[in-house]
Amino acid sequence: MHGSYQYHIQFSFSSFIWFYNQFQSCFPLGKLSFPAIFNFGASNSDTGGYAAAFIQLKSPNGDTLFGMPTGRFCDGRLIVDFTTESLDLPFLSSYQNSLAINFSHGSNFTTASSTIRLLTANVVPYGHASQFYLPLQYLQFAQFKNRSQIIRRHGDMTIYASLLPREETFSKALYTFDIGQNDLTQSLFFNMTIVQILPAIPNIVNHFSNIIKNLYNFGARSFWVYNTRPLGCFPKILTSFPLAEKDSVICAKPYNLLAQRFNAELKNALARLMIEFPLATIVYVDLYSALYFLYTHPTKNGKYNYSEEAICGGNISVNGKSITVGSCKDPSVRVSWDGVHFTEAANKFAFDLVSTGDFSDPPIPLKLACHPR
Template sequence: MGCRLMPAVVLLLLLLLPSSVEPAAGGRRQYDAIFSFGDSFTDTGNNPVVFSWYNVFDIVMRPPYGMTFFGGRPTGRNCNGRLVIDFIAQSLGLPLVPPYLSHRGSFRQGANFAVGGATTLDSSFFHAGDPPGASPFPLNSSLGVQLQWFESLKPSLCKTTQECKDFFGRSLFFVGEFGINDYHFSFGKRSMQEIRSFVPDIIRTISMAVEKLISDGATTLVVPGMIPSGCSPPILLTFADADADEYDSNTGCLKEPNKIVMLHNSLLKDALQKLRKKHPDVSIIYTDLFRHISEMVRSPEKFRFRKDILSVCCGGSGRYHYNDSVVCGDEGATICEDPSKSLYWDGVHLTEAAYHYIAKDWLSTINLSARASS
């Protein structure tokens, strides 16, 4: 999701915010930069540019977005505070990864190309047959487009092939969590069988992107798997008329969307394993979202979350405290008393507290991989 372009003064203040975390122990920083591709789970402020023309996306530039960490100043993040990428940058002693489309400073310490609503496949795949102007996402910010943005940035970072390989070899790359919007745009519009049929295309596109970045010099890449879509409030409402046997009785999540996600994650792991064999000197790290969110849904008390775990913190009235008519940021929306007690912030997106739990595990996985390759 996105919004209007921030005033220059506000944007400058946001970009100058301190990370508030000391560099990782051991003297020299583990990485010199972070480059990230993805969607709204990773977007740190590209949406205000991409969707500045479309008023519905103003919501993420209104309170209460940013209330938990950014002092009530919305940053373009679909969250009450920090995202996984923010926690990782802070823990590695790097600044918060600046959004490529709105940052006017240096990208020597990284760039974030992620855009809310971004798909893996080209956006034309999802809008084939739509009448002109029918789609709320006519701008293409797919994985391929984000790679083009990265390509256009490269000359400002390095001049020769060897210089690029040296620079990107000291950088950490994130490729994902691609797939969320590909499936979520399709649920309720295409049959489950048809959605299953293009899962391999999505995996192939992600794999090709990883291969491309390796050819540019990347030696450490983090590739996240998919969230359990069947536990996501917007998807639960898409299939609000589902029969009781279509839900997991232990979690209240829908079985079929989660089966498609599990297929995606399984094929992604297989593809990454093939890439590891092809590039033995490159660290390709799979990180989990499905397992973490599923565990939070099954055992909310373990994470000090509320029992009504599938309800969003900020939204309108109705089932799961979510509806399309009144969304978080709207005048009629309400917010839970303590966002740190919720898993979901405004719909599919998570709270800062949830992202924090996930980031801790990802950091452990990244650090283990770094030690294994050293």
């Protein structure tokens, strides 16, 4: 007993020293260490990529905070928005957007419907999967990094140079990832079974690992990686597969198990990368558990409001007349925004949980996710 207690004291002291050193490295002279964020993903963190590349979203998207559509599939802010706010950085502009953009504090390479690996026509019909899959997002980042420094060197202190990151920004920045959901759901919605999808998961995760390696070789050192969400709780899944076995909170159990399988593979892959790259901080963030908590406490945290026939912003026919569906009443007490994306309230709830480090492996808070320099 005495030995166990002594070990606990020593371990706690060691943990305190580690966090103190991490704090000193991440907050030199009391200043935040992340000068920029570079985000990769799909619609859950898309701040305008789809809208810039294809077509603008309609109201009520964006109405809660912005008062207008901003390219976000949400009534307001996304988890990536709460991330930038917590680090005292501006909202990230999409790399796809070429109008009046300041990239000095980072860029967002996401586009809705993006996947980790490119889905071929024999898996998902052409036009339903984004061509901005993760390897292409990485290539865009690589081009951005190289060209931005050419402009800075030749532009000196012109307005163009001031709108782009400094060379040292790339090694000090936080690299965030929120992708993988579409690799599973897009296959499901086009008649692939869970049994057919499972064998592809290791290959999908391997593609993801390769991107982390490439970014590391480009100088990236701080990675914040979200796992995929509880798919079986999505209203879109529940209405598309009504006969699926339900768990205790009426989520579709087989589809949550599919998400858990992907998440387990991802977590193991990141653990291997941490061993391979000891000079990096790679944090696996369990967003699945944070969001699943919302479904286990529906009256406390709100509930979803969804209909295949009446999605917010869409057009429906009522008594022979076409009308646009208005905003879901009081989205602040709802979890689901449109059947597959979450409300600002749900995003805020999840971010508040995961940013503490309590849902992360290693258990590092967001603001300490840099590697000691």
